[in-house]
Amino acid sequence: MEQKCSAVIIGVGPEQGLGATLATFFAGEGLHVFIAGRCEDKLHKIADKIRQTGGSATPVVADATIELDVAHLFKKVRLDGFWVDIAAYNVDSNIPSPLLETDTETFTKLWQQNCLGAFFFGKEAINAMKERQQGTLFFTGATASLRAKPPFTAFASAKAGLRALAQGMAREFSPQGIHVVHVIIDGVIDGERARNQFPDYVRAKGKDGLLQLDAIAETYRAIHKQHPSAWTHELDLRPFKEPF
Amino acid sequence: MEQKCSAVIIGVGPEQGLGATLATFFAGEGLHVFIAGRCEDKLHKIADKIRQTGGSATPVVADATIELDVAHLFKKVRLDGFWVDIAAYNVDSNIPSPLLETDTETFTKLWQQNCLGAFFFGKEAINAMKERQQGTLFFTGATASLRAKPPFTAFASAKAGLRALAQGMAREFSPQGIHVVHVIIDGVIDGERARNQFPDYVRAKGKDGLLQLDAIAETYRAIHKQHPSAWTHELDLRPFKEPF
Amino acid sequence: MEQKCSAVIIGVGPEQGLGATLATFFAGEGLHVFIAGRCEDKLHKIADKIRQTGGSATPVVADATIELDVAHLFKKVRLDGFWVDIAAYNVDSNIPSPLLETDTETFTKLWQQNCLGAFFFGKEAINAMKERQQGTLFFTGATASLRAKPPFTAFASAKAGLRALAQGMAREFSPQGIHVVHVIIDGVIDGERARNQFPDYVRAKGKDGLLQLDAIAETYRAIHKQHPSAWTHELDLRPFKEPF
Amino acid sequence: MEQKCSAVIIGVGPEQGLGATLATFFAGEGLHVFIAGRCEDKLHKIADKIRQTGGSATPVVADATIELDVAHLFKKVRLDGFWVDIAAYNVDSNIPSPLLETDTETFTKLWQQNCLGAFFFGKEAINAMKERQQGTLFFTGATASLRAKPPFTAFASAKAGLRALAQGMAREFSPQGIHVVHVIIDGVIDGERARNQFPDYVRAKGKDGLLQLDAIAETYRAIHKQHPSAWTHELDLRPFKEPF
Numbered sequence: 001m002e003q004k005c006s007a008v009i010i011g012v013g014p015e016q017g018l019g020a021t022l023a024t025f026f027a028g029e030g031l032h033v034f035i036a037g038r039c040e041d042k043l044h045k046i047a048d049k050i051r052q053t054g055g056s057a058t059p060v061v062a063d064a065t066i067e068l069d070v071a072h073l074f075k076k077v078r079l080d081g082f083w084v085d086i087a088a089y090n091v092d093s094n095i096p097s098p099l100l101e102t103d104t105e106t107f108t109k110l111w112q113q114n115c116l117g118a119f120f121f122g123k124e125a126i127n128a129m130k131e132r133q134q135g136t137l138f139f140t141g142a143t144a145s146l147r148a149k150p151p152f153t154a155f156a157s158a159k160a161g162l163r164a165l166a167q168g169m170a171r172e173f174s175p176q177g178i179h180v181v182h183v184i185i186d187g188v189i190d191g192e193r194a195r196n197q198f199p200d201y202v203r204a205k206g207k208d209g210l211l212q213l214d215a216i217a218e219t220y221r222a223i224h225k226q227h228p229s230a231w232t233h234e235l236d237l238r239p240f241k242e243p244f
Numbered sequence: 245m246e247q248k249c250s251a252v253i254i255g256v257g258p259e260q261g262l263g264a265t266l267a268t269f270f271a272g273e274g275l276h277v278f279i280a281g282r283c284e285d286k287l288h289k290i291a292d293k294i295r296q297t298g299g300s301a302t303p304v305v306a307d308a309t310i311e312l313d314v315a316h317l318f319k320k321v322r323l324d325g326f327w328v329d330i331a332a333y334n335v336d337s338n339i340p341s342p343l344l345e346t347d348t349e350t351f352t353k354l355w356q357q358n359c360l361g362a363f364f365f366g367k368e369a370i371n372a373m374k375e376r377q378q379g380t381l382f383f384t385g386a387t388a389s390l391r392a393k394p395p396f397t398a399f400a401s402a403k404a405g406l407r408a409l410a411q412g413m414a415r416e417f418s419p420q421g422i423h424v425v426h427v428i429i430d431g432v433i434d435g436e437r438a439r440n441q442f443p444d445y446v447r448a449k450g451k452d453g454l455l456q457l458d459a460i461a462e463t464y465r466a467i468h469k470q471h472p473s474a475w476t477h478e479l480d481l482r483p484f485k486e487p488f
Numbered sequence: 489m490e491q492k493c494s495a496v497i498i499g500v501g502p503e504q505g506l507g508a509t510l511a512t513f514f515a516g517e518g519l520h521v522f523i524a525g526r527c528e529d530k531l532h533k534i535a536d537k538i539r540q541t542g543g544s545a546t547p548v549v550a551d552a553t554i555e556l557d558v559a560h561l562f563k564k565v566r567l568d569g570f571w572v573d574i575a576a577y578n579v580d581s582n583i584p585s586p587l588l589e590t591d592t593e594t595f596t597k598l599w600q601q602n603c604l605g606a607f608f609f610g611k612e613a614i615n616a617m618k619e620r621q622q623g624t625l626f627f628t629g630a631t632a633s634l635r636a637k638p639p640f641t642a643f644a645s646a647k648a649g650l651r652a653l654a655q656g657m658a659r660e661f662s663p664q665g666i667h668v669v670h671v672i673i674d675g676v677i678d679g680e681r682a683r684n685q686f687p688d689y690v691r692a693k694g695k696d697g698l699l700q701l702d703a704i705a706e707t708y709r710a711i712h713k714q715h716p717s718a719w720t721h722e723l724d725l726r727p728f729k730e731p732f
Numbered sequence: 733m734e735q736k737c738s739a740v741i742i743g744v745g746p747e748q749g750l751g752a753t754l755a756t757f758f759a760g761e762g763l764h765v766f767i768a769g770r771c772e773d774k775l776h777k778i779a780d781k782i783r784q785t786g787g788s789a790t791p792v793v794a795d796a797t798i799e800l801d802v803a804h805l806f807k808k809v810r811l812d813g814f815w816v817d818i819a820a821y822n823v824d825s826n827i828p829s830p831l832l833e834t835d836t837e838t839f840t841k842l843w844q845q846n847c848l849g850a851f852f853f854g855k856e857a858i859n860a861m862k863e864r865q866q867g868t869l870f871f872t873g874a875t876a877s878l879r880a881k882p883p884f885t886a887f888a889s890a891k892a893g894l895r896a897l898a899q900g901m902a903r904e905f906s907p908q909g910i911h912v913v914h915v916i917i918d919g920v921i922d923g924e925r926a927r928n929q930f931p932d933y934v935r936a937k938g939k940d941g942l943l944q945l946d947a948i949a950e951t952y953r954a955i956h957k958q959h960p961s962a963w964t965h966e967l968d969l970r971p972f973k974e975p976f
Contacts, residue, residue, distance in 0.1 A: 067348055099416055100367060104311055107363050111355065115401065119351050123344060144408075153412025157359065160408035161401040164388075168397025172343055174728045190717070208717045215715035222710035227703035228728040229678070229696045235723035240662045240716040418972045434961070452961045459959035466954035471947035472972040473922070473940045479967035484906045484960040555836055587904055588855060592799055595851050599843065603889060607839050611832060632896075641900025645847060645893040652876075652892035656885025660831055 005031050006082035008073065008128075010064050010121055011090035011140075012037040012046060014192035018140065019090045020046045021213040025221055026086055027055030034082075036062040036073050064091045064117030065109075074124040086224055087125035088138040089118045092185075096151040107154045114158035115165060122169055126178055133177030136224045139166045141184045143244075170233045179231050181223055186238040187211050209241045249275050250326035252317065252372075254308050254365055255334035255384075256281040256290060258436035262384065263334045264290045265457040269465055270330055271299030278326075280306040280317050308335045308361030309353075318368040330468055331369035332382040333362045336429075340395040351398045358402035359409060366413055370422055377421030380468045383410045385428045387488075414477045423475050425467055430482040431455050453485045493519050494570035496561065496616075498552050498609055499578035499628075500525040500534060502680035506628065507578045508534045509701040513709055514574055515543030522570075524550040524561050552579045552605030553597075562612040574712055575613035576626040577606045580673075584639040595642045602646035603653060610657055614666055621665030624712040627654045629672045631732075658721045667719050669711055674726040675699050697729045737763050738814035740805065740860075742796050742853055743822035743872075744769040744778060746924035750872065751822045752778045753945040757953055758818055759787030766814075768794040768805050796823045796849030797841075806856040818956055819857035820870040821850045824917075828883040839886045846890035847897060854901055858910055865909030868956045871898045873916045875976075902965045911963050913955055918970040919943050941973045 007026035012019030012035040023033045027050045035057055037043055043059030050057040060076055062069035077084060093113040095106055118139055129135030145163045148156035163182055170180035188194050190210035194202050202210060216237055223232055238244060251270035256263030256279040267277045271294045279301055281287050287303035294301040304320055306313035321328060337357040339350055362383055373379030389407045392400035407426055414424035432438050434454035438446050446454060460481055467476055482488060495514035500507030500523040511521045515538045523545055525531055531547030538545040548564055550557035565572060581601040583594055606627055617623030633651045636644035651670055658668035676682050678698035682690050690698060704725055711720055726732060739758035744751030744767040755765045759782045767789055769775055775791030782789040792808055794801035809816060825845040827838055850871055861867030877895045880888035895914055902912035920926050922942035926934050934942060948969055955964055970976060 099413060100370065102363075102367075104360075104364070108360070111359075111405070115355075115405070116348075116351070119346075119398075119401075120348070123346075126344065148408040148412035148415065150412055150416040153409060153416065154363075156408040156412055157363075157405040161355070161359070161405035164392040164404035165397060165401040168392035168394055168400055169343060171392065171732065172394040172397065174726075174730075177728060179728070210717065212715055212717040215718035219710070219714060219718060219720065222707070222713075225710075226707060227700055229698065229700040230703035230707060230725040231728055232707065232723045232725055233732075235720045237718040237720055238662075240665060240667070240719055242662075244659065244721075415976065418970075418974075421972060423972070454961065456959055456961040459962035463954070463958060463962060463964065466951070466957075470951060471944055473942065473944040474947035474951060474969040475972055476951065476967045476969055477976075479964045481962040481964055482906075484909060484911070484963055486906075488903065488965075587901060588858065590851075590855075592848075592852070596848070599847075599893070603843075603893070604836075604839070607834075607886075607889075608836070611834075614832065636896040636900035636903065638900055638904035641897060641904065642851075644900055645851075645897040648896035649843070649847070649889040649893035652880040652888040653885060656880035656882055656888055657831060659880065660882040660885065 003081050003083050005085045006034055006077060007031045007086035007088070008034040008036070008077055008084055008125065009088045009090060010036040010062060010073065011092065013039065013042055015046055015049065016192040016213065018189060018191065018213060018216060021217045022088050022090065022220055023057065024050055025217040027057060029221065031085055032082060033057045034060055034073065034077055036060045038063050064121060065112040067120050070117070070120040070124055074128055077128065083132060084125060084128040084135055086136050086138070087121065088220070089121045090140050091117050092140055092142065094152065094155045097154060098151045099153050102154050110154050111158040111161065114155070115161040118162050118165055122165065126169070126173055129178050130176060136179040136181060137169070138181045138183060138220060141182050143184070143186045145184055167233070174231065177228065179226070181232060182234045183220070184234065184236040185211060185216070186236050186244055187242045189213065189216070209239050211237060211239055247325050247327050249329045250278055250321060251275045251330035251332070252278040252280070252321055252328055252369065253332045253334060254280040254306060254317065255336065257283060257286055259286070259290055259293065260436040260457065262433060262435065262457060262460060265461045266332050266334065266464055267301065268294055269461040271301060273465065275329060276326060277301045278304055278317065278321055280304045282307050308365060309356040311364050314361070314364040314368055318372055321372065327376060328369060328372040328379055330380050330382070331365065332464070333365045334384050335361050336384055336386065338396065338399045341398055342395045343397050346398050354398050354402040355405065358399070359405040362406050362409055366409065370413070370417055373422050374420060380423040380425060381413070382425045382427060382464060385426050387428070387430045389428050411477070418475065421472065423470070425476065426478045427464070428478065428480040429455060429460070430480050430488055431486040433457065433460070453483050455481060455483055491569050491571050493573045494522055494565060495519045495574035495576070496522040496524070496565055496572055496613065497576045497578060498524040498550060498561065499580065501527060501530055503534055503537065504680040504701065506677060506679065506701060506704060509705045510576050510578065510708055511545065512538055513705040515545060517709065519573055520570060521545045522548055522561065522565055524548045526551050552609060553600040555608050558605070558608040558612055562616055565616065571620060572613060572616040572623055574624050574626070575609065576708070577609045578628050579605050580628055580630065582640065582643045585642060586639045587641050590642050598642050599646040599649065602643070603649040606650050606653055610653065614657070614661055617666050618664060624667040624669060625657070626669045626671060626708060629670050631672070631674045633672055655721070662719065665716065667714070669720065670722045671708070672722065672724040673699060673704070674724050674732055675730040677701065677704070697727050699725060699727055735813050735815050737817045738766055738809060739763045739818035739820070740766040740768070740809055740816055740857065741820045741822060742768040742794060742805065743824065745771060745774055747778055747781070748924040748945065750921060750923065750945060750948060753949045754820055754822065754952055755789065756782055757949040759789060761953065763817055764814060765789045766792055766805065766809055768792045770795050796853060797844040799852050802849070802852040802856055806860055809860065815864060816857060816860040816867055818868050818870070819853065820952070821853045822872050823849050824872055824874065826884065826887045829886060830883045831885050834886050842886050843890040843893065846887070847893040850894050850897055854897065858901070858905055861910050862908055868911040868913060869901070870913045870915060870952060873914050875916070875918045877916055899965070906963065909960065911958070913964060914966045915952070916966065916968040917943060917948070918968050918976055919974040921945065921948070941971050943969060943971055
């Protein structure tokens with residue numbers, strides 16, 4: 001049986017979110033997309049939408065922080081007869097919290113979602129890619145990946161852990177043909193989450209003051225297409241208006 | 245009852261180790277030292293030695309990765325009638341491991357020891373210091389805090405998480421008079437651990453090729469004594485011969 | 489008179505070099521290219537080649553370290569009736585030299601070529617772009633931009649100066665619609681210079697061990713096309729085999 | 733003739749300045765101090781004050797950006813029969829300037845003062861130290877060494893160049909016993925310059941909101957005293973109140 005190419009994306013939630021957008025983009029490139037997230041309804045909606053525009057998609061309910069879920073996701077990819085061309089870890093959970101009010105559960109959960117899950121996902125993705133010695137593995141970082149600012153200390157700690165993880169993976173697996181990328185999203189994404197959580201901020205920033213979903217996905221696509229002789233490991237993405 | 249000054253050090257193990265050395269130094273400065281670690285025997289040996297040289301010390305068995313142990317340690321300090329002038333998180337556990345061979349337990353344990361425990365300890369220390377608006381809180385980092393190199397990716401991820409945690413604490417609590425310090429130990433410490441784990445390396449490096457315990461402690465002391473108008477948050481310590 | 493779009497590239501030398509390749513790529517995108525460098529012969533050869541493939545190009549003899557030359561280059565662009573869509577500062581001169589053997593002339597020349605010229609060029613480019621509030625300004629950095637390793641200390645000092653310059657420009661002019669990009673080339677470019685200067689190294693690395701010119705140019709193109717809501721300021725480019 | 737120990741400090745200006753304070757401190761440690769700067773009057777005043785408190789000092793008029801002046805300074809040290817134990821490059825000139833208003837003279841002058849002069853001084857200091865394989869070489873950096881923020885882009889470019897220079901020197905000469913230190917002063921020094929240039933800012937910050945001169949000098953002293961097995965190459969100094 002001939003194996004086909006796929007993209008595996010975890011952290012897929014709202015239709016107007018980065019996970020869904022990446023899935024749509026990579027489906028548009030002709031890849032079958034496995035979309036994983038915790039909410040079956042949302043996954044089905046996105047898969048349907050992808051199919052309506054001629055793409056193909058498989059929704060897989062999975063919690064990135066549960067090792068077995070992640071293993072099951074990649075097992076499904078394998079059993080369905082797919083190579084993994086692209087794997088994107090797109091889980092991003094942020095909870096602002098002054099340090100003394102941050103409880104152990106919050107600190108741990110942020111680490112599990114932003115870092116431990118990436119460890120599970122990264123290992124599985126590399127295992128799926130290493131035979132062919134090719135594939136692109138994306139991790140989505142944030143401003144906090146580089147700089148810990150209260151009240152985001154716990155989040156920054158987790159994101160810094162993710163950044164180091166991605167960097168170590170790049171050093172270990174680039175020579176084996178696996179392109180590991182850490183994307184620092186420095187700003188707020190113009191998606192459903194921001195619009196629900198802080199509508200005033202969204203309005204105040206204006207359209208180009210927020211990262212447009214398609215604009216982010218375009219860069220992921222360009223980075224995936226890079227020739228192995230000139231790979232990017234880390235880059236920032238920031239609205240032109242955003243102070244930094 | 246008049247409260248007295250103390251230093252609280254966690255991660256105290258072998259006599260020829262950084263925890264024990266810091267304890268001895270701070271005891272030499274006239275502070276009562278609380279020394280915490282997992283091994284009661286070792287703690288007693290070190291406490292005895294400190295007392296023999298005129299200092300005073302309280303050994304407290306505590307595992308830094310267990311929140312209750314850390315809480316109990318600081319509760320004891322309080323009940324014994326001490327302020328906390330210095331708190332040092334000196335837990336440092338490193339396990340080299342190629343990424344695909346790193347299991348979840350190892351990845352998690354390294355994070356618990358290098359980062360989560362620091363979160364427990366840091367919160368308790370700040371709570372103990374904030375009333376007086378003074379105190380120095382040390383975190384011991386490593387080369388890997390800045391740079392993830394296989395086979396130390398899991399360790400680097402944990403240490404990067406610690407670094408961000410320390411940075412966020414510094415930003416949040418410096419203005420309240422608490423001096424948060426992240427010390428990057430870039431090299432191998434000339435202590436019992438290195439001599440047991442890689443004796444050949446120790447011999448090859450020669451005396452000044454390894455960080456001398458007293459030399460490290462001298463700098464901790466100098467940083468603790470800094471005037472609040474000119475505090476150091478981060479510094480490296482490295483043998484003069486060490487390539488970097 | 490309707491103004492047309494152009495790319496202005498300085499540091500154009502050998503046909504098998506990054507400057508010439510960027511010029512060819514941007515000409516392929518339909519931009520008129522102004523190619524500037526010190527050697528008239530080389531510029532004419534490249535301009536001819538661009539014309540033969542349907543592009544249009546103007547060679548301008550200019551030394552990037554001479555302010556008047558740079559001013560003259562942009563004056564010519566203006567007088568010829570062109571907007572500047574892309575400006576690329578591609579001067580890169582590296583001289584390995586142990587510090588005590590580095591003379592003042594070398595230290596100064598490296599700074600002039602890698603940093604001062606970029607200041608001249610950047611100012612002119614921004615002046616040319618600011619009216620329309622659009623344009624992409626590229627600076628080519630190197631491994632040494634981030635890390636000073638002997639015997640490249642003088643080079644690293646100049647490149648670090650360039651990096652800060654680019655970063656300051658990005659902070660100042662991004663909000664005015666000008667996209668300032670700092671590209672860190674981490675490795676050796678497979679071009680005429682490397683083949684002449686260290687042929688053995690080139691052979692040893694093998695094809696994908698060196699950055700392919702077209703591969704680099706593809707990324708410059710992708711970055712130029714980014715939507716303003718998600719701009720990259722800094723990224724690295726590195727052969728997959730390159731240790732880092 | 734037995735050679736005696738000395739500290740050589742360049743960038744000595746007002747009595748209430750870092751250069752003068754470092755000189756006073758090192759004289760207090762028993763070192764003869766060579767104090768160099770552009771203003772003879774100021775140098776004599778400081779030398780007199782040092783002598784009155786039992787120290788010994790030689791004023792040398794020298795412009796750090798003039799190679800011959802720097803060479804002459806170190807020649808004098810040699811001819812007077814002194815080793816160099818400490819050398820401190822303390823020239824720090826900052827001119828805020830929006831990029832398009834920054835002229836070539838300003839850009840160049842900032843580089844000469846913050847970076848080129850450090851190259852002259854560093855080479856001479858290393859030449860003076862290398863025979864004995866000991867000595868500490870300080871470079872004074874600033875917030876801008878790490879981060880280019882308008883309107884300080886030109887200053888940041890020069891300071892980034894200095895930082896790389898210091899880093900390259902540390903890598904090259906630490907193994908030869910020379911301790912190279914880069915101190916990042918992150919904040920405003922409570923000295924004559926700040927009081928004259930922005931008195932309102934000084935008042936608003938309050939005493940501990942500015943770096944106290946003695947506090948800075950204490951840390952230089954502690955770093956100089958570090959044992960070679962645990963040297964610091966880079967550290968920050970910041971008022972506890974200073975946001976970062």
